[in-house]
Amino acid sequence: MGMISKIINWSRLKSPWVLHFNTGACNACDIEIIAALTPSYDLERFGVVLKATPRHADVLLCSGPVTKQIESRLVRIYEQMPEPKFVVAIGSCACSGGVFNGCYNVAGGINSVIPVSAYIPGCPASPKAIIDGVVKLLRSLETKERKSGGKK
Amino acid sequence: MHKYGDVIVPIGPQHPALKEPESFLITLRGEKITASSVRLGYNHRGIEKACEERTYTQGVYLIERVCGICSHSHSTAFVQAVEEIAGVEIPARAKYIRTLIAELERIHSHLLWLGVAGHEIGFDTLLMYTWRDREVVMDLLAKLTGNRVNYGINTIGGVRRDVSVKQKEEVLKAIDTLEKQTKYYIDLATKETTLLKRLQGVGVLSHEDAISLGAVGPTGRASGIARDTRKDDPYAAYGELDFKVISVDNCDVYGRTLVRLGELIESFSLVRQVIAKIPDGPITVRVPRKIPAGEVLSRYEAPRGEDVHYVRSNGTEKPDRVKVRAPTLANVQSVSKMLEDRYLADMPIVIAAIDPCFSCTDRLIALRDTQTKKSNTVIWETIRLKGIEWYKQQGVDFTALNKKLSKKLHL
Numbered sequence: 165m166g167m168i169s170k171i172i173n174w175s176r177l178k179s180p181w182v183l184h185f186n187t188g189a190c191n192a193c194d195i196e197i198i199a200a201l202t203p204s205y206d207l208e209r210f211g212v213v214l215k216a217t218p219r220h221a222d223v224l225l226c227s228g229p230v231t232k233q234i235e236s237r238l239v240r241i242y243e244q245m246p247e248p249k250f251v252v253a254i255g256s257c258a259c260s261g262g263v264f265n266g267c268y269n270v271a272g273g274i275n276s277v278i279p280v281s282a283y284i285p286g287c288p289a290s291p292k293a294i295i296d297g298v299v300k301l302l303r304s305l306e307t308k309e310r311k312s313g314g315k316k
Numbered sequence: 317m318h319k320y321g322d323v324i325v326p327i328g329p330q331h332p333a334l335k336e337p338e339s340f341l342i343t344l345r346g347e348k349i350t351a352s353s354v355r356l357g358y359n360h361r362g363i364e365k366a367c368e369e370r371t372y373t374q375g376v377y378l379i380e381r382v383c384g385i386c387s388h389s390h391s392t393a394f395v396q397a398v399e400e401i402a403g404v405e406i407p408a409r410a411k412y413i414r415t416l417i418a419e420l421e422r423i424h425s426h427l428l429w430l431g432v433a434g435h436e437i438g439f440d441t442l443l444m445y446t447w448r449d450r451e452v453v454m455d456l457l458a459k460l461t462g463n464r465v466n467y468g469i470n471t472i473g474g475v476r477r478d479v480s481v482k483q484k485e486e487v488l489k490a491i492d493t494l495e496k497q498t499k500y501y502i503d504l505a506t507k508e509t510t511l512l513k514r515l516q517g518v519g520v521l522s523h524e525d526a527i528s529l530g531a532v533g534p535t536g537r538a539s540g541i542a543r544d545t546r547k548d549d550p551y552a553a554y555g556e557l558d559f560k561v562i563s564v565d566n567c568d569v570y571g572r573t574l575v576r577l578g579e580l581i582e583s584f585s586l587v588r589q590v591i592a593k594i595p596d597g598p599i600t601v602r603v604p605r606k607i608p609a610g611e612v613l614s615r616y617e618a619p620r621g622e623d624v625h626y627v628r629s630n631g632t633e634k635p636d637r638v639k640v641r642a643p644t645l646a647n648v649q650s651v652s653k654m655l656e657d658r659y660l661a662d663m664p665i666v667i668a669a670i671d672p673c674f675s676c677t678d679r680l681i682a683l684r685d686t687q688t689k690k691s692n693t694v695i696w697e698t699i700r701l702k703g704i705e706w707y708k709q710q711g712v713d714f715t716a717l718n719k720k721l722s723k724k725l726h727l
Contacts, residue, residue: 185337186335186337186359188359188360188361189359189384190381190382190675191335191384191385195384195465196465198335198447199447199450199451202444202451203444203447203448204447216332228359229361231359231361233357233360234337234358234359237330237358264361264362264363267361267362267363267366269362287381288465
């Protein structure tokens with residue numbers, strides 16, 4: 165592994181850029197994601213920065229059950245993200261469909277459409293849970309990297 | 317004549333300025349917006365239909381998840397409707413607790429809006445400040461109800477949690493802190509040049525347009541429509557409390573900011589009154605599982621405007637029909653009016669100024685002719701005439717009153 169890719173990996177772990185996408189949520193989880201980024205919880209101290217476009221993002225934060233309208237858009241956004249990419253399902257609805265499971269316009273949880281790396285349950289997932297989930301995801305990547313000797 | 321033709325820019329469903337999936341088609345001539353249209357439906361989950369498959373008690377928790385910002389508004393409007401059909405009078409203490417949570421929710425929602433508005437005009441410091449203060453009220457809601465959002469405090473026949481003496485003290489303390497901060501924001505909004513330059517004269521919605529487009533809540537009140545369901549049709553404990561309806565004639569985004577900040581101050585006073593006046597007694601009454609047949613339209617002043625729920629029961633333990641008309645649906649038509657002839661750069665703040673909540677809005681109505689099986693569109697005038705006809709059949713005739721009113725308003 166070259167020096168440059170080592171630096172890229174290190175910076176990815178130290179400063180993951182996230183994209184938030186609402187796939188049909190009731191807004192509660194979305195607001196909690198923003199709350200996690202603001203002063204009292206301050207997710208930014210882990211280097212997490214909210215980005216505006218999928219092309220800049222390492223981690224996709226999804227909230228809400230996937231409605232049939234948004235399904236193709238979610239796949240498109242996922243495909244636009246550069247490799248390696250991770251998806252975090254935030255809230256009970258994103259994990260499994262939650263209370264909306266079985267509704268005629270709901271396809272189910274995020275994992276019924278795209279692969280998911282981490283699940284954060286809760287209705288809504290509290291900012292503390294979101295921080296815990298994101299940090300756990302980063303830790304797991306760190307150990308994976310160490311085990312493979314810095315190789316992907 | 318213009319050298320170049322119009323350009324149509326699609327915005328959304330994923331866009332940095334929009335926190336929710338909705339799509340706008342903006343027609344541009346140079347930098348100016350000539351037309352715009354909104355495409356809703358990305359958030360449609362089918363809650364109304366799901367309500368029909370659940371019992372009333374289960375429905376309360378589902379309806380609460382129509383929107384995660386004004387969840388108490390939706391659940392209160394729904395339980396009020398069910399209680400009215402069942403003919404149940406809830407205890408006074410429960411009414412006061414509902415009012416307390418409703419006002420705390422309004423405080424959190426308006427502070428949230430102020431932060432989002434700051435973010436949309438590129439003033440992120442304001443976002444960080446207001447959201448820091450918002451956590452005070454979020455902690456309070458978590459202590460009172462057990463959850464930060466989707467409180468689950470309402471149940472059919474009252475509320476599920478009581479407020480202790482210690483909690484009352486905590487509420488008063490937190491309200492003092494918030495009032496101090498809000499006064500600082502009012503000072504900021506009225507004096508800070510950055511805010512004034514960016515908000516004044518942007519997203520103008522004239523008084524006449526606001527009436528004809530049916531604007532509700534702070535959007536309407538900023539255009540001089542002094543309408544507030546809490547005052548006009550008091551529910552819960554609002555009939556016994558003293559407050560002002562804030563309305564201004566600025567008609568722009570700045571006016572909407574002033575209305576929301578003014579309402580924050582009114583909400584603090586309402587919370588103090590509730591704490592002082594709250595009577596002792598039980599917090600719930602028993603309501604039978606089966607609700608008698610009937611239909612009710614329930615109104616509620618959500619932070620964004622008037623929220624209307626229609627519930628029809630058929631004598632079983634499940635509702636026959638539930639219809640939700642969220643305030644954003646009433647306001648979203650006014651956005652294209654506000655955007656007309658404005659610059660593209662103003663689009664985020666103009667859309668944010670109505671405090672849109674598209675998860676509330678995405679309810680679907682498809683009308684089909686039973687004979688031809690074709691869907692058809694019903695225009696506003698037809699619905700209005702049908703309403704007048706229906707009331708005439710019930711023995712209510714407003715024709716004489718309408719004539720009088722139109723003379724008074726010089727229409």
